[in-house]
Amino acid sequence: MDSFLVKSAPHRHQPDSTRTIMADVILALVPALVWGVYLFGWRALLICILSVGFCLGFEALFQMILRRKVTVSDGSAVVTGLLLAMNFSVSVPLWMPVVGSFAAIVLFKQLFGGIGKNMLNPVLASRACLRLAFPAAMTSFVEPFSQLPVFSIGVSEEVLAASAGVTPQGFLKNGQFPTGLSLYDLVSGSYSGRIGEVSALLLAAGGLYLLFKRVISWHIPVGFFASLALLCFLFPSFGARWEYMLWQLFSGGLFLIVIFMATDPCTTPITGTGKLLFGFGCGLITFCLRKTDLSVEGAVVAVLIMNALSPLLDRLRFLPKLKKDKAPS
């Protein structure tokens, strides 16, 4: 007798999968990445390859050791690796991507239970850790087209000194507008900084692509940029309001962080309202940290703090109900 498969409805499914989402993110990252390699040389590409390779490797290894299903094929480790590389200065020693990959994949992703269960954005958390552990290596930057040796593990002091550059955010911390740079340079992306953060234009293009593909929604970027812009405009530390606001928006790798890391679905709220609040919170904390003399990366810490708050933001609608359930009856 003909017997057919008995299964639960629905019986059709749209074609997107976790893999296609990750592929979209990778595609959106490529332009800014290519620009970074063009600006900082082949060493930048090597750092990328190292961090993607070790992210994949650590994920597979960890899952094999724990006898879990190996899920490297979903592509999320590739995204983590690429983003991690984009958060490094080209002058970091070559073991840095390895340590960074370990922190991102093992400490901040797999130990929390793997994809979707991590509380903090793995890349930003890893970057914050490295920043605390290796402050010198993580805060030295070189001028574009510095021709660093590609394969040497570390970059010698002399070479670094010869090509050292200061990031726009470094200048702003010192209470002045960057010298020898114009806002135009910031938009076009030719200044010293981390591999992936320099071209605001290409990052924004990637962001628009993700918006179009509905991988990210507008809430977080709009909330983040709008609140930071407004605060900078209202309370400039020095100089003209507009100028101060624009310098703040285009520096400090804000585009990379806002578009690609603050919108990470795993660590952000789900509802539109929650996302907007998340964005506002990020902008506010970034502004406060940038105003202080502390030499911390404002946007990174802001996103991490809001990451930790996002489960709460999801439950806002349910708070009255959750409270009622908790109450002794």
Next chain:
Amino acid sequence: MALSFRGGIALEETKKSALLAIEAIPAPAFAAVPFSRKPGERAAPVVQPEDRVLRGQLIAEPETENSVPVHAPFSGIVKEVCTDGNVGAIVIENDFKNALSESVVPFEKPISKAEPEELCEVIRAAGITDLGKSGVPLARRLQKAQGKARRLIINCVESEPALSANFRLVLEKTQEIVNGAKILLRATGIEKAVFVVEKSRQEAAEALMALCGASPNFKITALKSKYPQSADRQLTEALAGKRLSEGQTPLDRGFFIIGVESVFAVYQAFVYGLPVTERVLTVGGDALERSANLRVPIGASFEDVIRHLGGFVQKPQVVLSGGTMTGIAEESLKAVVGKETGAVIALLQGAEDREDSACIHCGRCVKVCPERLFPLYIARFSDQNQWEKTKTWDAGLCSECGCCTYVCPAGIPLLKKIRLAKENLALPKKGV
């Protein structure tokens, strides 16, 4: 912008069954007419094996107010009466004489002079339910709506994407449906009726407009084609512009919603005296050579339906009773067409439960949920057997439309998990 509700999904039609006129299938040799045996909706058979029955003759009568009478779809000999399980069946062998029962007589009185109670009685006796949706008797719903309803909403929206039976019915039986609506207006005491059609099925709106566009009692409203627009709560949200809150029904907005098929059945019950013994359904899917809109006797097997379309191109993996979003996968072609069967779909490849990644928290399920739930959290707590928590996250409000599962990029069978939670919540508590 056409009116609609928030959430849901817009789906492309794969096959244009909307262009296909309704065709009747030849009378099958046997029919296994189903009747409810569920506690509270039970019907009792009134025929014995070897009895001769005529078309339209009562073969099972309701035991409670929530069950409906069942009638023979053609004349013949009763072969078997089966009362096991939740659905009983009366198997009738066709004698191909198609002799009409003497109980099939048109309603004599002019409708305008008849009392609403009399009209309701005819509707009750004809075994009309909320055809294609649920088994609730229409007469029972009419009774409950007495005095509360201010608008008769005639739902011509397909219950699922890719179906077109309702549309074809409106197009081909426009006059009958308008007349049926008039009878219902009288039976409910409502003054105004609204025909709700899909924006993409403009011809239906035009046909209705031509017949009753000038009448002040009738209004035609086009809604955006979106799933699940046909569901009562979403229909009300689109029409009233405000969604129903928890526990409210369309009646709280003064709406009495009735499917267009039931309206047609009402017309037939009054003008010809015919009870519900057949229905129109869309048959399709990629395992079939062609799609069709068919008029099928209640009790015909899926095999009869498929045979009429020339059989399968290739053996399908799943055969559905209903559409692709909510249809029930049947084990064999012995399944029969009942009053609630809206479609028969045969697919070469059903969607599988891929579950190829854990939830990445993308929030698409929340975006499409027409009841504005958080399917991902309900599913998570369901996985952890934390049934009380699924209740906190309103698992009970889920209408099981399947949108969340359809969009989930991780391929998680969310609906399956939510159903599990609902089942567990309905269980009596341990130790009580």
